[in-house]
Amino acid sequence: MYYRLNNSCQLVRGALRGAIYDFQSGKVFSINQDALKLLDECRNKSVEDVIDINSPHNKNVLDFMDQLTYTGLGSAYIYKPKNKKQAEPEDEDEKLSFLWIELTSKCNNKCLHCYSSSDACRNDDKVTHDHWMSLISEAHREGAASIQLIGGEPLLYPGWRELVIKANEEGYEFIEIFTNATLIDDSCIEFFKQQKVNVATTIYADNAEVHDKVTLHQGSFRKTMNAVRKILDEGIPLRIASIIMKANENEADNIIKLLEDLGVETTKLDVVRPTGRGDDEELLPERFKIPMIKPPFYTSYEEFWKARKQHNCLAGKIAVTSTGDVIPCIFARNEVCGNILASSLGDILKGSALKRCWSTTKDHVKKCKDCEYRYACYDCRPKAQGSDSSKDWCACTEDCGYDPYTGIWENLDKKE
Numbered sequence: 001m002y003y004r005l006n007n008s009c010q011l012v013r014g015a016l017r018g019a020i021y022d023f024q025s026g027k028v029f030s031i032n033q034d035a036l037k038l039l040d041e042c043r044n045k046s047v048e049d050v051i052d053i054n055s056p057h058n059k060n061v062l063d064f065m066d067q068l069t070y071t072g073l074g075s076a077y078i079y080k081p082k083n084k085k086q087a088e089p090e091d092e093d094e095k096l097s098f099l100w101i102e103l104t105s106k107c108n109n110k111c112l113h114c115y116s117s118s119d120a121c122r123n124d125d126k127v128t129h130d131h132w133m134s135l136i137s138e139a140h141r142e143g144a145a146s147i148q149l150i151g152g153e154p155l156l157y158p159g160w161r162e163l164v165i166k167a168n169e170e171g172y173e174f175i176e177i178f179t180n181a182t183l184i185d186d187s188c189i190e191f192f193k194q195q196k197v198n199v200a201t202t203i204y205a206d207n208a209e210v211h212d213k214v215t216l217h218q219g220s221f222r223k224t225m226n227a228v229r230k231i232l233d234e235g236i237p238l239r240i241a242s243i244i245m246k247a248n249e250n251e252a253d254n255i256i257k258l259l260e261d262l263g264v265e266t267t268k269l270d271v272v273r274p275t276g277r278g279d280d281e282e283l284l285p286e287r288f289k290i291p292m293i294k295p296p297f298y299t300s301y302e303e304f305w306k307a308r309k310q311h312n313c314l315a316g317k318i319a320v321t322s323t324g325d326v327i328p329c330i331f332a333r334n335e336v337c338g339n340i341l342a343s344s345l346g347d348i349l350k351g352s353a354l355k356r357c358w359s360t361t362k363d364h365v366k367k368c369k370d371c372e373y374r375y376a377c378y379d380c381r382p383k384a385q386g387s388d389s390s391k392d393w394c395a396c397t398e399d400c401g402y403d404p405y406t407g408i409w410e411n412l413d414k415k416e
């Protein structure tokens, strides 16, 4: 008898254990060292050559195979089947798909945690309006179909409307403005409708007292909420983000309730990331914690192969700051991959610095590279890097207590 994993499965080895990635059910199954060794040996030998099937000691091995068969993960064969290698998707050069443009570092808020350290006094914007206009065209030619205007506060940038019109003329499929919404008036609402602009904004509490303590702008809650109501009344697509820090950690449930009452899709609350003014331990919440990474993990054929070659989130994205720096993500402020004032976008996209960011997979990340879940586990590089004392790009996240060298999950509840 021969035994093989089905063709819709991939076996992934960790330092100690293994995992079966099943593209049919979309599940990832953890297996121990013995099971891993057995499946490995069964690739080339018959089951009888691997174990004595008549020995009562091996009953559990046969039960394991039955279980795999029953779950649809493996099959027994009388004759030796051909070793079929699952087709890998063709390698394609990753293209630009998403562009953030940080129009200005100026802001009328001065949020405690702001990664771009924005405030009303910032005066270091360098990209000219003409350059933003040509960048929008060039990025679209390079493949970008989505664009987000962000900052600082993008509505403080005088030519933002013209940039939106340009993006529409170029044919971007998705245009979003990420704004604190305090400056949105009726003419903006009309413009958003006309130009099919999506809006994203941020709420830190369900009351002015706490929200304004985060933004350091008295009256900001009232202005933001007025805009939110108008946007919703007009049916403009709206996303609301919420970042939790010490100053608003008691507001987490209230924020979720407020978003539900408004009928806005609840996005997961995120904790402040250690970048810009946010790089301050004093800001960290004491009680509110985001859930630790833990099983179950899920997979698909596409995600599995993508995770082996590219970063699950960064690939295809760039952010251009108001000084012209190109970074792989708005949070990855130390990873400058070029500057559009010094080089063409095309050259930066072809450059090794950006390629390195886009192709950082968990095979490069400390500890994760030895973990059997590495092609199914989400990764946020800027967050892991920001929390690392030496700011290592390949640092492992603090949000995982798994030890792939012992197979033990620790501190599962420490952060919850």
Ligand SMILES: C[S@@+](CC[C@H](N)C(=O)[O-])C[C@H]1O[C@@H](n2cnc3c(N)ncnc32)[C@H](O)[C@@H]1O
Pocket (backbone or CB within 6 Å): 107, 113, 114, 115, 116, 150, 151, 152, 153, 154, 178, 179, 180, 181, 200, 201, 202, 241, 242, 243, 270, 271, 272, 273, 274, 275, 276, 277, 278, 279
């Ligand atoms: C920098 S703001 C720019 C857009 C606009 N001014 C606003 O606040 O909505 C974009 C988003 O990043 C979030 N943000 C800023 N600094 C952060 C940090 N250190 N960690 C996590 N999110 C942060 C803000 O709360 C906001 O939701």
Ligand code: SF4
Pocket (backbone or CB within 6 Å): 107, 108, 109, 110, 111, 114, 115, 116, 117, 118, 119, 151, 152, 153, 180, 215
């Ligand atoms: S988070 Fe947004 S609103 Fe707050 S200071 Fe930064 S850019 Fe301004």
Ligand code: SF4
Pocket (backbone or CB within 6 Å): 293, 362, 367, 368, 371, 372, 373, 374, 377, 378, 396, 397, 400, 401, 402, 404
């Ligand atoms: S974070 Fe790393 S070590 Fe933890 S489960 Fe994911 S891949 Fe494994």
